[in-house]
Amino acid sequence: MEQTVRFVMGGQLQSVVITDPTLTVLDWLRGTARRPGTKEGCAEGDCGACTVVVGTLTGETLAYKAVNACIQFLPMLDGKELVTVEDLSDSETNLHPVQEAMVQEHASQCGFCTPGFVMSLYALYHQRETAPSRPVIDATLAGNLCRCTGYRPIIAAAETMFALPRPDHQPPIALLKTIQPQGDLTVTTPDGRRFDAPVTLDGLADLVETFPEAELLAGATDIGLWVTKQHRVLPHLISVGAVAELKQIEATDTAVTFGAGVTFDEALPHLSALHPDLTRLFERIGSTQIRNSGTLGGNIGNGSPIGDSMPALIALGATLTLRKGAAERQMPIEDYFLAYRKTARQPGEFIVSVTVPYLKPGVYFGTDKISKRQDQDISAVCAAYRLTVTDGLVTSARLGFGGMAGVPARARQAEAALRGQPFTLEAIRAAMEALGRDFTPLSDMRASADYRLTVARNLLLRFYLRETGVQVGEVGE
Ligand SMILES: Cc1cc2nc3c(=O)[nH]c(=O)nc-3n(C[C@H](O)[C@H](O)[C@H](O)COP(=O)(O)OP(=O)(O)OC[C@H]3O[C@@H](n4cnc5c(N)ncnc54)[C@H](O)[C@@H]3O)c2cc1C
Ligand code: FES
Ligand code: FES
Incomplete structure (x- = not known):
């Protein structure tokens, strides 16, 4: 059996014998490779101090993406290039443009955050020829925290490095x-x-069926934390990362199908094409580093009540394809979630793909994520709405909510309150009322039950105002 993982670092081939499959890239860099430039801050993907760049080869193209080394396992690097801050220049007088711009703009701050900022900018530098817009720079840096100095000079460096x-x-x-x-x-x-x-895919299906107790591993943005924060020992991981079929995105005339291994970053342009609200939603999942690693399959597979893809996928009427051995089955995504962290996935089964139908012209759609911070934050409530109105009456309604119950779920009572009614404020008020029968949310550190229900109701009202152009003053308090 192959015990060695091979990747490129510093222009050299690295062959590393794996003795601990959940050794993080960060721990290997600092502890074994003696590359201490990459720092540990939070060890949970939040601060960006550990940012490295991973190069993935597809055909003749090498794509560089920033990722959090603290929650990537070393075997996940097999066949890739790893670039760390040590690789950027060979002397203090021969700086890389990213570093030079950081110096010129006085953007170099403490030794903890700076290497991570530099690596996020390095990935950006390799993705473009010219300086991007300010929102793109902000999004690039949203996963890199400085808690003491400031972002202005770093943003300036991001703008000037291209010159x-x-x-x-x-x-x-x-x-x-x-x-x-x-x-x-x-x-x-x-x-x-x-x-x-x-x-x-066949090899994956065989393995998952043979070892039903093994944990599937995709981008490790959830599983990484089981190791770094919960100190769990994971006896058997089956990675989906090398299965090309799970990285495919296929568009037909009616729908787009995402392989379970497609990352948020890869899915984003296709989701954006469906509706602009999906851009707003998916750009707010984690940070650039998280979206570069985290997958749709992982978001669905972890069964969390607050996974941000689910409300939108439920409202859109997405279908999951699951596979066990040679047998595939389909189900509406909302049926996948049975109870808190309990899913319909059978032992030996895995998610192959999620198929999202296109929105028909004239259909009303919207989605909102409510969290304390704009970026890098988990939802208190996430909601999505899709209404078809024919001849003035709501003929179909799908409302998906996250954070309101132990699972992401449809608001069936609220949907029923809308169906068959004119799309009016009165009908929306009835649906808002019905949400109280659909959900009994929990209070936790993110939000109280009252807050969640009030917000969910107001989101529905906001959706109505947005879609109809009715002004707030016209609806009363
Ligand atoms: C800093 C940070 C910020 C985050 N922000 C957000 C956020 O804003 N919104 C949000 O929704 N999430 C967020 N997350 C959570 C996480 O990024 C997502 O849930 C992500 O989609 C997980 O995908 P992954 O590929 O990393 O999954 P992994 O961590 O590899 O796996 C997660 C789970 O899914 C299972 N799984 C993976 N692939 C399959 C498959 N094909 N079939 C069946 N099961 C499978 C695994 O066994 C595991 O149980 C954040 C995480 C971090 C660390
Ligand atoms: S150490 Fe904070 S994101 Fe990795
Ligand atoms: S964390 Fe580095 S300067 Fe603030």
Whole structure:
């Protein structure tokens, strides 16, 4: 069995014998590779101090994305390039444009946050030729926290770095080609743990069926924290990361299908094409680093009541495809969630894809996420609404809510209150009332039950105001 994971770092091939499949990239960098430039702040994907850049080869193209090294496991690097802050320049006088701009703009702050900021900007630098707009810069840096100095000079560096002479960057494409996974990776450790990374869907199906107790691993933005925060020992991980079929996005005349391994970042342009509200929603999931790793399949698969994809996918009428062995089955996404963290997934089964029908012209759709912060925050309430109005009457209504119950769910009473009614304030008021029968939300550190219900009701009202153009003053208090 292959015990070695191969990736490129510093232009060199690294062959690392895996003795701990959940060793984080950050711990390996600092503890083994002696590259301490990458820092640990929170160890949970929140602060960005550990930001590194991972290069993924597709055909002849090497795409650089910023990720949080603290919640990535080392075997996930197999076949990739890892770029850390140490790789950017070979001397103090030969700085990379990102570093040069940081110096010129006096943007270099403490040693904790600066390497992470530099690496987020390095990924941005490789994704574009010219300076992007301010919102793009803000989004790039939203996953990098400084709690003491400020962002203004860093934003200035992000703008000016593109004007500096470009270094002659030779991506190690030829070297990477030699280490692209050709067959399944299986790592076992002396203490009996195991890490599998099959390369085909059939191989994945075989493994998951053979080892139903194994944990599926996608982007590790949830599972990483089980290790770093809960100190859980995960005896067997089956990674979906090398299965090309799960990375596919297929559009037909009626729907778009996302493989379960598609990241938020990869899905975003396709979701944005469906409705602008989906851009607003998905751009607010975590940070750039989280969206570069986290997948749709992981968001659905973790069964959380506050996964942000679910309300929108429920309202849109999305369908899941699940597979066990050779058998596939489909189900409406709302049927997947049975009770708190309990899903309809059977032992040996996994999510293959999620199919999202297009919105027909004239259909009303909207989605909102309510959280304490704009970026990098978990929802208190997340909601999505889709109404079809024919000849003045609501003929179909799908309302998806997160944060209101132990599972993401449809608001069926509120939907019933709308169906067959004219799309008027009166009908919306009845639906707002019905939400109290649909949900008995919990109070927790994010929000009280009262707050959640009030917000959910007001979101429905806001949706009505947005779609109809009725002014707030016209509806009374
Ligand atoms: C800092 C931070 C911010 C975050 N912000 C948000 C946010 O704003 N909104 C939000 O919704 N989430 C957020 N998350 C949570 C997380 O990013 C998402 O839930 C993400 O979609 C998980 O995907 P993943 O690929 O990383 O899954 P993983 O961590 O790899 O896996 C998560 C779960 O899904 C299961 N799973 C994975 N793939 C499959 C499959 N194909 N079939 C069946 N089960 C599968 C795994 O077994 C596991 O139980 C945040 C996380 C962090 C660390
Ligand atoms: S150490 Fe904070 S995001 Fe990784
Ligand atoms: S955290 Fe580095 S300067 Fe504030």
